[in-house]
Amino acid sequence: MATVDESLANKDGEPRHHAATQNEKLVIAASSLGTVFEWYDFYLYGLLATHISAQFFSGVDETTAFIFALAAFAAGFAVRPFGALVFGRIGDLVGRKNTFLVTMAIMGLSTFAVGLLPAYGTIGVAAPIILVIMRLAQGLALGGEYGGAATYVAEHAPNNKRGLYTSWIQTTATFGLFAALLVVIGFRFAVGEEAFAAWGWRLPFLVSILLLGVSMWIRLQLNESPVFQKMKDEGTTSKAPLTEAFGQWRNLRWVLIALFGAVAGQAVVWYAGQFYALFFLEKTLRLDGATANILVAVALALATPFFVLFGWLSDKIGRKPIILTGCALAALAYFPLFGALTDAVNPALARAQALAPVTIVANADECAFQFDPVGKNKFEGSSCDIAKAFMAKTGISYANQPAPAGEPATVRVGTTPFTVPTPAGLSPEARRAAIADFQTRLGEALAAVGYPPAADPAQIDRVKAIAVLWALAMLVTMVYGPIAAMLVELFPSRIRYTAMSLPYHIGNGWFGGFLPTTAFAMVAATGDIYYGLWYPVVIAAATVVIGLIFLPETFRRDIDQ
Known part of the structure; x- marks a missing residue:
C-alpha cells in the first residue's frame, strides 16, 4: 500500500489534507444515523433477553431459557461473517451506497416482525424457530452494513482525518445501544413493569418501523463513494472480490492478521464492557432491569x-498503539473491575461472599453439567447434582472441592456443613421430601449469613457503579474508535468492502457475539460468578501479543488505490 503523496488532490479536487466540506459532513451524518438505526434494531434483542426468554422459551426451566435466549441473540452474530461475504461482494461489484440501503431494509423489517411474533404459549415451538430466523436475517444484514458504512466514510475522508471521520461510525453502535436503552426505559416507566413484561416489550420493536423510514430517506440523499465511482468509470473494479480477497495469500494474510491481531481483542472488550456487564448486573447481581439499564445508559453517555x-x-x-493498549488494560483490569461492580451494586452479596463463602465438596465424576437443553432434567441423579442445581438457582458463587468417590456431597456455608441427601435407594416421595428439607435448611442458612435474594436499591452506590461501568466503556472506546480506519487502510479499494468486512464480523460476530453465552456457560460449569471473565481476558491478551508482532501501522497510508 502506498504512503500519502501530499502534493496530490483527492478525487473531488480538494487537497488531501483539508477541512471537512459540507458534502463530507453530510456523508458522516447520514452514514452514522443510518447505522445507529441498524444497531438499535440489533441491540433491542440483547436488552430484552430476559423478557424474550420468558415469552419464547417458556417450555424449559428459567436458567436454560435464559441461556437459550442468549444463544438466539448470538445466532444473529453467528451469521454476520456470511452477511459480510454476501454483501461485501455486492458492495465491491455494484457499489457501496445501494448495498447498505438493502441491508438497512432487511434489518428494519426483521426487527418490526419480532414485535408482531406470537409467543410460545400461542403457537408453541414455532415461536422460537421464527424468532431465530428473524435473528439470522438481522445478522446477515448487519454483516453487510458495517463494512459499507466504514468504507463509504473513509473513502470520502482526507488522508489525515480518516480516524476522526470513521470514529463517528464507531459511535453508532453505542448510540444505537443508548437509543435502545432510552426507548426500553421509557416504555418500562410508561406502561409499568408488569404490563411491560406481558406485552410492552413489543413496543420498542414496533416503533422501529418509523426509524426505518427516516433512515432510508436519509441514506437515499447520498451519492456513491468517489473512490468506487472512479474505479467504475475506469473499469478497474474487481470482477471476483471473494477470490481476490481470500484466494490470494498476499490479501488473505492481512485478513488473518487483522482478525487475530486486532479485531478479536477489540470484539471481546466491546461485548464484555457493554453487553456482558449489563447481563452481569441483571442475572448475577440480581439488579432489577430498569435500574441496570439506567446505570449502563449513563455510563455510555459519559x-x-x-x-x-x-x-x-x-x-x-x-x-495500533491505541487498540493494543486498550486490549492490554482490559486483560489486566476485568477481574478487579467486575469485583468492584459487585461491591457497588450488591454490597450485601459481596460481604456474604467474603465472610461466608460457599463450597461444594463432591466427587467431580458424580456431578452433571448444570445445563439442560430440553428442560427435562431435574438434576437429582446424585447428591452433587442436587447441591449444584440448588446453587445454580440462587446465582450465588461457590467453590468446588473434591471428595472421595461414593461419599455424599456436602455444602459448606462458611464453616457450617450441610450434607446433601443421596437419592439412590429412596422412593420418589422420600427423595422429594429429603430434597425439599435440604433446600429449606440451606436457603435459611444462606439468608442467615447475609446472602440477599436480590440487590437492594437502597444500598446501591450509584456513583461507584457508574464509575466502574464508565471505565469498562472507556476501554471499549479505545479499542473500537480507531478500528474502522485501520481495517479500511489494510486493504486495496478493489476488494476493500469484502476484505475488511469478513475479519470484522468474524471477530465481532463470533468472538464477541458468543461472549455472553459462553461466559454464562462457564459460570454455570464452575459455580464461580467471575469465571466467565477468563474468556475476554485470554482473547484480549492473545490479541496484544499477535498484534505487537504482526500488525502493521497504517495511519499514513493512501487508500485511493
Missing part, C-alpha cells in the same frame, strides 16, 4: 465522546 477522541488521536500517533 464515555461516547471518547470514540471520537481516540479516532482523532489515532490520526496523530497511529491506530
